[in-house]
Amino acid sequence: MGRSHYELFPDLPLHLKQSHQRGFAGLVQKCEEDKLIYPDGSQQWFRWEVHPWYRSNGDVGGIIVFSDNITDRKQAELTLEETQEKLQLFIKYAPASIVMFDRSMPRIDNWAIALRAFSEYSRGVEAIPPARFRRFH
Incomplete structure (x- = not known):
């Protein structure tokens, strides 16, 4: 608590930061498969959603970010595709x-x-x- 999301995840890609901004503008954002490549070259796949939450006066009070690490599932799918091609x-x-x-x-x-x-x-x-x-x- 008390720390910014961007402090906890300093390497967050620009497209995710832009999704957060659209969430603050009242838009729901979703992505079923998003591949993130980190500075060390490692990769992870995520499914995520950004939803605005509202104050009693109707203004956007902030956003709720949901993410699910789907790396294992995605790697299994890619391995299966490669095996089928071979x-x-x-x-x-x-x-x-x-x-x-x-x-x-x-x-x-x-x-x-x-x-x-x-x-x-x-x-x-x-x-x-x-x-x-x-x-x-």
Whole structure:
């Protein structure tokens, strides 16, 4: 208590300070994903809101700032996206046929994609699923 928000967070980016000023002007400000990069190079992701509060006479008395550190969630999302991109590249350029099964293994997903990939690498070979796989479709 008794200290300014800007004293506690001296490296606050300009866009956040501007959001505070808009809050003091009576506007609600929100951001679902805001990446902050600190002077030491570290990064954090936040979800935040700025809401004005009012005095009994209707004037803005100040602002309420809410922030939620979503860094772990955002890193997980970015890792998942990167993994999916790598998997898609692997599937696209693999020098062999790749077939994907669902968890219970009763059917093959993406059979057409697998056959197309197989036929690209084995020209002249008839791309018909073996009899043991036909029963699943």
